[in-house]
Amino acid sequence: MKPAPFTYHAPQDAAEAVGLLAELGEEAKFIAGGQSLVPMLALRLAVFDHLVDLRRVAGLRGVERRGDEVWIGAGTTQAEIGRSEEVARNVPLLARATPLIGHFQIRNRGTIGGSIAHADAAAEYPAIALTLGARLEALSPRGARTLPAEGFFTGMWSTGLAEDELLTGVAFPVRGPRSGFAVEEFARRSGDFALAGAAVSVELDGAAQIRRCAIGLFGLGSTPLRASAAEEALAGCGADSPAAEEVGRAAVAELRSVPADLHGSADYRRHVGAVMVARAWQRAVKEAGDA
The missing domain is CATH 3.30.390.50 (CO dehydrogenase flavoprotein, C-terminal domain)
Known part of the structure:
Protein backbone atom coordinates (compact mmCIF):
# COMPACT_ATOMS: atom_id res chain seq x y z
CA MET A 1 0.00 0.00 0.00
CA LYS A 2 0.94 3.66 -0.28
CA PRO A 3 0.27 6.53 2.14
CA ALA A 4 -2.86 8.60 1.65
CA PRO A 5 -2.17 11.98 -0.03
CA PHE A 6 -0.77 14.69 2.24
CA THR A 7 0.67 18.20 2.04
CA TYR A 8 4.36 18.47 2.88
CA HIS A 9 5.79 21.31 5.01
CA ALA A 10 9.50 21.99 5.67
CA PRO A 11 9.91 24.66 8.42
CA GLN A 12 13.33 26.18 9.07
CA ASP A 13 13.11 26.68 12.84
CA ALA A 14 11.26 25.30 15.84
CA ALA A 15 8.96 28.31 16.23
CA GLU A 16 7.78 27.93 12.64
CA ALA A 17 7.25 24.20 13.17
CA VAL A 18 5.04 24.58 16.24
CA GLY A 19 3.20 27.46 14.57
CA LEU A 20 2.33 25.19 11.67
CA LEU A 21 1.10 22.47 14.01
CA ALA A 22 -1.04 24.95 15.93
CA GLU A 23 -2.49 26.32 12.69
CA LEU A 24 -3.19 22.96 11.05
CA GLY A 25 -4.47 21.21 14.17
CA GLU A 26 -4.98 17.49 14.52
CA GLU A 27 -4.83 16.97 10.76
CA ALA A 28 -1.05 17.57 10.93
CA LYS A 29 1.80 15.43 12.26
CA PHE A 30 5.49 16.04 12.86
CA ILE A 31 7.85 13.68 11.07
CA ALA A 32 11.49 13.35 12.15
CA GLY A 33 13.39 10.27 10.97
CA GLY A 34 10.15 8.61 9.92
CA GLN A 35 11.20 5.13 11.03
CA SER A 36 8.03 4.65 13.08
CA LEU A 37 5.60 6.95 11.29
CA VAL A 38 6.29 6.07 7.64
CA PRO A 39 5.40 2.34 8.01
CA MET A 40 2.16 3.33 9.76
CA LEU A 41 1.36 5.77 6.94
CA ALA A 42 2.20 3.19 4.28
CA LEU A 43 -0.16 0.67 5.87
CA ARG A 44 -2.73 3.42 6.42
CA LEU A 45 -2.79 2.70 10.11
CA ALA A 46 -2.39 6.48 10.40
CA VAL A 47 -3.61 9.16 7.99
CA PHE A 48 -2.74 12.88 8.13
CA ASP A 49 -3.51 15.69 5.70
CA HIS A 50 -0.25 17.49 6.54
CA LEU A 51 3.26 16.31 7.43
CA VAL A 52 5.64 18.80 9.06
CA ASP A 53 9.22 17.67 8.38
CA LEU A 54 11.68 18.47 11.18
CA ARG A 55 14.92 17.52 9.41
CA ARG A 56 15.79 21.11 8.44
CA VAL A 57 14.81 22.69 11.74
CA ALA A 58 17.81 24.48 13.23
CA GLY A 59 18.84 23.71 16.80
CA LEU A 60 17.31 20.25 17.11
CA ARG A 61 20.53 18.25 16.70
CA GLY A 62 23.63 17.84 18.77
CA VAL A 63 25.09 16.44 22.00
CA GLU A 64 26.35 18.87 24.66
CA ARG A 65 27.59 18.64 28.23
CA ARG A 66 25.65 21.22 30.24
CA GLY A 67 26.79 21.19 33.85
CA ASP A 68 25.71 17.93 35.46
CA GLU A 69 23.61 16.91 32.45
CA VAL A 70 24.15 15.82 28.87
CA TRP A 71 21.71 17.55 26.53
CA ILE A 72 20.75 15.82 23.28
CA GLY A 73 18.72 17.57 20.61
CA ALA A 74 15.52 15.76 19.73
CA GLY A 75 16.53 15.57 16.07
CA THR A 76 19.82 13.82 16.83
CA THR A 77 19.92 10.44 15.11
CA GLN A 78 20.41 7.23 16.99
CA ALA A 79 23.57 6.61 14.95
CA GLU A 80 25.01 9.95 16.09
CA ILE A 81 24.27 9.05 19.70
CA GLY A 82 25.93 5.67 19.21
CA ARG A 83 29.10 7.40 17.96
CA SER A 84 29.19 10.09 20.64
CA GLU A 85 32.10 9.87 23.10
CA GLU A 86 30.26 12.30 25.37
CA VAL A 87 27.30 9.93 25.64
CA ALA A 88 29.50 6.84 26.08
CA ARG A 89 31.46 8.54 28.87
CA ASN A 90 28.67 10.27 30.78
CA VAL A 91 25.41 8.46 29.89
CA PRO A 92 26.65 4.90 29.30
CA LEU A 93 23.21 3.32 29.67
CA LEU A 94 21.96 5.29 26.66
CA ALA A 95 25.07 4.34 24.66
CA ARG A 96 24.62 0.65 25.44
CA ALA A 97 20.94 0.64 24.52
CA THR A 98 21.52 2.27 21.13
CA PRO A 99 22.91 -0.78 19.24
CA LEU A 100 19.81 -2.75 20.29
CA ILE A 101 17.53 -0.46 18.26
CA GLY A 102 16.47 -2.04 14.98
CA HIS A 103 19.25 -2.20 12.37
CA PHE A 104 21.92 0.31 11.37
CA GLN A 105 19.77 1.65 8.52
CA ILE A 106 17.04 2.50 11.03
CA ARG A 107 19.52 4.10 13.44
CA ASN A 108 20.92 6.25 10.61
CA ARG A 109 17.57 8.03 10.26
CA GLY A 110 15.68 7.38 13.49
CA THR A 111 15.96 10.14 16.11
CA ILE A 112 15.91 10.17 19.88
CA GLY A 113 13.05 12.66 19.94
CA GLY A 114 11.02 10.64 17.48
CA SER A 115 11.45 7.48 19.53
CA ILE A 116 10.54 9.11 22.83
CA ALA A 117 7.59 11.06 21.42
CA HIS A 118 6.30 7.92 19.64
CA ALA A 119 6.29 6.21 23.05
CA ASP A 120 6.30 2.58 22.02
CA ALA A 121 6.24 0.52 25.21
CA ALA A 122 8.75 -1.98 23.79
CA ALA A 123 11.26 0.64 22.59
CA GLU A 124 14.61 1.20 24.27
CA TYR A 125 14.94 5.00 24.44
CA PRO A 126 11.68 5.70 26.31
CA ALA A 127 12.70 3.12 28.93
CA ILE A 128 16.20 4.61 29.26
CA ALA A 129 14.78 8.12 29.67
CA LEU A 130 12.47 6.87 32.42
CA THR A 131 15.18 4.83 34.16
CA LEU A 132 17.66 7.70 34.27
CA GLY A 133 15.10 10.36 35.19
CA ALA A 134 15.67 12.43 32.06
CA ARG A 135 14.17 15.89 31.56
CA LEU A 136 12.22 16.42 28.34
CA GLU A 137 12.15 19.88 26.77
CA ALA A 138 9.11 20.93 24.75
CA LEU A 139 8.09 24.01 22.76
CA SER A 140 4.65 25.30 21.79
CA PRO A 141 3.25 28.68 20.70
CA ARG A 142 2.83 29.41 24.44
CA GLY A 143 6.56 28.99 25.08
CA ALA A 144 8.97 26.36 26.36
CA ARG A 145 8.56 23.98 29.27
CA THR A 146 10.33 20.98 30.76
CA LEU A 147 8.62 17.70 31.64
CA PRO A 148 10.09 14.93 33.81
CA ALA A 149 10.28 11.50 32.21
CA GLU A 150 8.32 10.15 35.17
CA GLY A 151 4.69 10.55 34.19
CA PHE A 152 5.52 11.56 30.60
CA PHE A 153 4.39 8.24 29.09
CA THR A 154 0.64 8.07 29.56
CA GLY A 155 -0.31 5.05 27.44
CA MET A 156 0.51 3.14 24.28
CA TRP A 157 1.83 5.73 21.79
CA SER A 158 0.69 8.61 24.00
CA THR A 159 2.60 11.12 26.12
CA GLY A 160 2.18 14.26 28.19
CA LEU A 161 2.97 16.48 25.18
CA ALA A 162 0.16 18.83 24.22
CA GLU A 163 -1.21 18.56 20.69
CA ASP A 164 0.70 21.66 19.59
CA GLU A 165 3.97 20.86 21.36
CA LEU A 166 7.28 19.78 19.85
CA LEU A 167 9.86 17.77 21.77
CA THR A 168 13.06 19.77 21.29
CA GLY A 169 15.63 18.11 23.53
CA VAL A 170 16.36 15.53 26.22
CA ALA A 171 18.65 16.13 29.21
CA PHE A 172 20.19 13.12 30.95
CA PRO A 173 22.01 13.29 34.30
CA VAL A 174 25.75 12.65 34.15
CA ARG A 175 26.78 9.36 35.74
CA GLY A 176 27.81 9.57 39.39
CA PRO A 177 30.75 7.97 41.20
CA ARG A 178 30.74 4.23 41.88
Whole structure:
Protein backbone atom coordinates (compact mmCIF):
# COMPACT_ATOMS: atom_id res chain seq x y z
CA MET A 1 0.00 0.00 0.00
CA LYS A 2 0.94 3.66 -0.28
CA PRO A 3 0.27 6.53 2.14
CA ALA A 4 -2.86 8.60 1.65
CA PRO A 5 -2.17 11.98 -0.03
CA PHE A 6 -0.77 14.69 2.24
CA THR A 7 0.67 18.20 2.04
CA TYR A 8 4.36 18.47 2.88
CA HIS A 9 5.79 21.31 5.01
CA ALA A 10 9.50 21.99 5.67
CA PRO A 11 9.91 24.66 8.42
CA GLN A 12 13.33 26.18 9.07
CA ASP A 13 13.11 26.68 12.84
CA ALA A 14 11.26 25.30 15.84
CA ALA A 15 8.96 28.31 16.23
CA GLU A 16 7.78 27.93 12.64
CA ALA A 17 7.25 24.20 13.17
CA VAL A 18 5.04 24.58 16.24
CA GLY A 19 3.20 27.46 14.57
CA LEU A 20 2.33 25.19 11.67
CA LEU A 21 1.10 22.47 14.01
CA ALA A 22 -1.04 24.95 15.93
CA GLU A 23 -2.49 26.32 12.69
CA LEU A 24 -3.19 22.96 11.05
CA GLY A 25 -4.47 21.21 14.17
CA GLU A 26 -4.98 17.49 14.52
CA GLU A 27 -4.83 16.97 10.76
CA ALA A 28 -1.05 17.57 10.93
CA LYS A 29 1.80 15.43 12.26
CA PHE A 30 5.49 16.04 12.86
CA ILE A 31 7.85 13.68 11.07
CA ALA A 32 11.49 13.35 12.15
CA GLY A 33 13.39 10.27 10.97
CA GLY A 34 10.15 8.61 9.92
CA GLN A 35 11.20 5.13 11.03
CA SER A 36 8.03 4.65 13.08
CA LEU A 37 5.60 6.95 11.29
CA VAL A 38 6.29 6.07 7.64
CA PRO A 39 5.40 2.34 8.01
CA MET A 40 2.16 3.33 9.76
CA LEU A 41 1.36 5.77 6.94
CA ALA A 42 2.20 3.19 4.28
CA LEU A 43 -0.16 0.67 5.87
CA ARG A 44 -2.73 3.42 6.42
CA LEU A 45 -2.79 2.70 10.11
CA ALA A 46 -2.39 6.48 10.40
CA VAL A 47 -3.61 9.16 7.99
CA PHE A 48 -2.74 12.88 8.13
CA ASP A 49 -3.51 15.69 5.70
CA HIS A 50 -0.25 17.49 6.54
CA LEU A 51 3.26 16.31 7.43
CA VAL A 52 5.64 18.80 9.06
CA ASP A 53 9.22 17.67 8.38
CA LEU A 54 11.68 18.47 11.18
CA ARG A 55 14.92 17.52 9.41
CA ARG A 56 15.79 21.11 8.44
CA VAL A 57 14.81 22.69 11.74
CA ALA A 58 17.81 24.48 13.23
CA GLY A 59 18.84 23.71 16.80
CA LEU A 60 17.31 20.25 17.11
CA ARG A 61 20.53 18.25 16.70
CA GLY A 62 23.63 17.84 18.77
CA VAL A 63 25.09 16.44 22.00
CA GLU A 64 26.35 18.87 24.66
CA ARG A 65 27.59 18.64 28.23
CA ARG A 66 25.65 21.22 30.24
CA GLY A 67 26.79 21.19 33.85
CA ASP A 68 25.71 17.93 35.46
CA GLU A 69 23.61 16.91 32.45
CA VAL A 70 24.15 15.82 28.87
CA TRP A 71 21.71 17.55 26.53
CA ILE A 72 20.75 15.82 23.28
CA GLY A 73 18.72 17.57 20.61
CA ALA A 74 15.52 15.76 19.73
CA GLY A 75 16.53 15.57 16.07
CA THR A 76 19.82 13.82 16.83
CA THR A 77 19.92 10.44 15.11
CA GLN A 78 20.41 7.23 16.99
CA ALA A 79 23.57 6.61 14.95
CA GLU A 80 25.01 9.95 16.09
CA ILE A 81 24.27 9.05 19.70
CA GLY A 82 25.93 5.67 19.21
CA ARG A 83 29.10 7.40 17.96
CA SER A 84 29.19 10.09 20.64
CA GLU A 85 32.10 9.87 23.10
CA GLU A 86 30.26 12.30 25.37
CA VAL A 87 27.30 9.93 25.64
CA ALA A 88 29.50 6.84 26.08
CA ARG A 89 31.46 8.54 28.87
CA ASN A 90 28.67 10.27 30.78
CA VAL A 91 25.41 8.46 29.89
CA PRO A 92 26.65 4.90 29.30
CA LEU A 93 23.21 3.32 29.67
CA LEU A 94 21.96 5.29 26.66
CA ALA A 95 25.07 4.34 24.66
CA ARG A 96 24.62 0.65 25.44
CA ALA A 97 20.94 0.64 24.52
CA THR A 98 21.52 2.27 21.13
CA PRO A 99 22.91 -0.78 19.24
CA LEU A 100 19.81 -2.75 20.29
CA ILE A 101 17.53 -0.46 18.26
CA GLY A 102 16.47 -2.04 14.98
CA HIS A 103 19.25 -2.20 12.37
CA PHE A 104 21.92 0.31 11.37
CA GLN A 105 19.77 1.65 8.52
CA ILE A 106 17.04 2.50 11.03
CA ARG A 107 19.52 4.10 13.44
CA ASN A 108 20.92 6.25 10.61
CA ARG A 109 17.57 8.03 10.26
CA GLY A 110 15.68 7.38 13.49
CA THR A 111 15.96 10.14 16.11
CA ILE A 112 15.91 10.17 19.88
CA GLY A 113 13.05 12.66 19.94
CA GLY A 114 11.02 10.64 17.48
CA SER A 115 11.45 7.48 19.53
CA ILE A 116 10.54 9.11 22.83
CA ALA A 117 7.59 11.06 21.42
CA HIS A 118 6.30 7.92 19.64
CA ALA A 119 6.29 6.21 23.05
CA ASP A 120 6.30 2.58 22.02
CA ALA A 121 6.24 0.52 25.21
CA ALA A 122 8.75 -1.98 23.79
CA ALA A 123 11.26 0.64 22.59
CA GLU A 124 14.61 1.20 24.27
CA TYR A 125 14.94 5.00 24.44
CA PRO A 126 11.68 5.70 26.31
CA ALA A 127 12.70 3.12 28.93
CA ILE A 128 16.20 4.61 29.26
CA ALA A 129 14.78 8.12 29.67
CA LEU A 130 12.47 6.87 32.42
CA THR A 131 15.18 4.83 34.16
CA LEU A 132 17.66 7.70 34.27
CA GLY A 133 15.10 10.36 35.19
CA ALA A 134 15.67 12.43 32.06
CA ARG A 135 14.17 15.89 31.56
CA LEU A 136 12.22 16.42 28.34
CA GLU A 137 12.15 19.88 26.77
CA ALA A 138 9.11 20.93 24.75
CA LEU A 139 8.09 24.01 22.76
CA SER A 140 4.65 25.30 21.79
CA PRO A 141 3.25 28.68 20.70
CA ARG A 142 2.83 29.41 24.44
CA GLY A 143 6.56 28.99 25.08
CA ALA A 144 8.97 26.36 26.36
CA ARG A 145 8.56 23.98 29.27
CA THR A 146 10.33 20.98 30.76
CA LEU A 147 8.62 17.70 31.64
CA PRO A 148 10.09 14.93 33.81
CA ALA A 149 10.28 11.50 32.21
CA GLU A 150 8.32 10.15 35.17
CA GLY A 151 4.69 10.55 34.19
CA PHE A 152 5.52 11.56 30.60
CA PHE A 153 4.39 8.24 29.09
CA THR A 154 0.64 8.07 29.56
CA GLY A 155 -0.31 5.05 27.44
CA MET A 156 0.51 3.14 24.28
CA TRP A 157 1.83 5.73 21.79
CA SER A 158 0.69 8.61 24.00
CA THR A 159 2.60 11.12 26.12
CA GLY A 160 2.18 14.26 28.19
CA LEU A 161 2.97 16.48 25.18
CA ALA A 162 0.16 18.83 24.22
CA GLU A 163 -1.21 18.56 20.69
CA ASP A 164 0.70 21.66 19.59
CA GLU A 165 3.97 20.86 21.36
CA LEU A 166 7.28 19.78 19.85
CA LEU A 167 9.86 17.77 21.77
CA THR A 168 13.06 19.77 21.29
CA GLY A 169 15.63 18.11 23.53
CA VAL A 170 16.36 15.53 26.22
CA ALA A 171 18.65 16.13 29.21
CA PHE A 172 20.19 13.12 30.95
CA PRO A 173 22.01 13.29 34.30
CA VAL A 174 25.75 12.65 34.15
CA ARG A 175 26.78 9.36 35.74
CA GLY A 176 27.81 9.57 39.39
CA PRO A 177 30.75 7.97 41.20
CA ARG A 178 30.74 4.23 41.88
CA SER A 179 27.89 3.71 39.44
CA GLY A 180 27.07 0.86 37.09
CA PHE A 181 24.64 0.40 34.22
CA ALA A 182 23.28 -2.42 32.08
CA VAL A 183 20.49 -3.09 29.62
CA GLU A 184 19.22 -6.53 28.63
CA GLU A 185 16.44 -7.51 26.26
CA PHE A 186 15.01 -10.61 24.64
CA ALA A 187 13.69 -10.46 21.07
CA ARG A 188 12.73 -13.16 18.57
CA ARG A 189 15.32 -11.87 16.10
CA SER A 190 18.07 -9.28 16.27
CA GLY A 191 16.53 -5.89 15.53
CA ASP A 192 12.98 -6.88 16.51
CA PHE A 193 11.15 -5.10 19.30
CA ALA A 194 11.85 -6.75 22.63
CA LEU A 195 9.38 -9.22 24.10
CA ALA A 196 10.76 -8.06 27.44
CA GLY A 197 13.68 -5.90 28.50
CA ALA A 198 15.26 -4.25 31.51
CA ALA A 199 17.52 -1.25 32.10
CA VAL A 200 19.35 -0.93 35.42
CA SER A 201 21.27 1.91 37.07
CA VAL A 202 23.06 1.34 40.40
CA GLU A 203 25.12 3.69 42.57
CA LEU A 204 27.07 2.43 45.59
CA ASP A 205 28.30 4.33 48.65
CA GLY A 206 31.71 4.03 50.28
CA ALA A 207 30.65 0.93 52.21
CA ALA A 208 29.58 -0.88 49.01
CA GLN A 209 25.92 -0.47 49.89
CA ILE A 210 23.29 0.59 47.38
CA ARG A 211 22.89 4.37 47.65
CA ARG A 212 20.28 4.47 44.89
CA CYS A 213 19.11 2.31 42.02
CA ALA A 214 16.64 2.38 39.17
CA ILE A 215 15.08 -0.56 37.36
CA GLY A 216 13.30 0.19 34.10
CA LEU A 217 11.12 -2.33 32.28
CA PHE A 218 10.02 -2.31 28.65
CA GLY A 219 7.77 -4.60 26.63
CA LEU A 220 5.90 -5.49 29.83
CA GLY A 221 3.05 -2.98 29.85
CA SER A 222 1.35 -0.27 27.83
CA THR A 223 4.20 2.13 28.73
CA PRO A 224 7.79 1.77 29.92
CA LEU A 225 7.75 1.15 33.67
CA ARG A 226 9.85 1.58 36.80
CA ALA A 227 9.98 -1.17 39.43
CA SER A 228 9.60 1.41 42.20
CA ALA A 229 8.80 -0.91 45.11
CA ALA A 230 11.80 -3.12 44.34
CA GLU A 231 14.04 -0.04 44.06
CA GLU A 232 12.96 1.21 47.47
CA ALA A 233 13.49 -2.20 49.06
CA LEU A 234 17.02 -2.42 47.63
CA ALA A 235 18.21 0.97 48.91
CA GLY A 236 20.74 0.46 51.71
CA CYS A 237 21.31 -3.23 50.92
CA GLY A 238 24.77 -4.60 50.32
CA ALA A 239 25.87 -4.88 46.72
CA ASP A 240 25.94 -8.69 46.94
CA SER A 241 22.59 -9.07 48.69
CA PRO A 242 19.97 -9.97 47.68
CA ALA A 243 20.77 -12.31 44.80
CA ALA A 244 20.15 -11.08 41.26
CA GLU A 245 17.40 -13.67 40.74
CA GLU A 246 15.53 -12.28 43.76
CA VAL A 247 15.81 -8.77 42.36
CA GLY A 248 14.36 -9.98 39.06
CA ARG A 249 11.40 -11.65 40.74
CA ALA A 250 10.74 -8.58 42.91
CA ALA A 251 10.83 -6.24 39.90
CA VAL A 252 8.14 -8.11 37.95
CA ALA A 253 6.02 -8.85 41.02
CA GLU A 254 4.69 -5.29 40.75
CA LEU A 255 3.34 -5.78 37.23
CA ARG A 256 -0.44 -5.76 37.05
CA SER A 257 -1.19 -6.06 33.34
CA VAL A 258 1.38 -7.75 31.11
CA PRO A 259 0.61 -7.91 27.37
CA ALA A 260 0.07 -11.26 25.67
CA ASP A 261 0.08 -12.10 21.97
CA LEU A 262 1.11 -14.89 19.59
CA HIS A 263 4.77 -14.31 20.53
CA GLY A 264 4.25 -15.05 24.21
CA SER A 265 1.74 -15.27 27.03
CA ALA A 266 1.69 -12.81 29.91
CA ASP A 267 3.28 -15.40 32.21
CA TYR A 268 6.03 -16.07 29.69
CA ARG A 269 6.83 -12.37 29.30
CA ARG A 270 6.81 -11.92 33.05
CA HIS A 271 9.30 -14.79 33.42
CA VAL A 272 11.54 -13.41 30.67
CA GLY A 273 11.33 -9.96 32.23
CA ALA A 274 12.56 -11.32 35.57
CA VAL A 275 15.51 -12.98 33.85
CA MET A 276 16.39 -9.76 31.98
CA VAL A 277 16.30 -7.77 35.23
CA ALA A 278 18.51 -10.35 36.98
CA ARG A 279 21.10 -10.27 34.20
CA ALA A 280 21.14 -6.47 34.01
CA TRP A 281 21.30 -6.13 37.80
CA GLN A 282 24.26 -8.50 38.06
CA ARG A 283 26.22 -6.62 35.40
CA ALA A 284 25.38 -3.16 36.76
CA VAL A 285 26.34 -4.05 40.33
CA LYS A 286 29.63 -5.53 39.18
CA GLU A 287 30.47 -2.41 37.19
CA ALA A 288 29.63 -0.19 40.16
CA GLY A 289 31.77 -2.33 42.46
CA ASP A 290 34.71 -2.14 40.08
CA ALA A 291 34.47 1.65 39.66
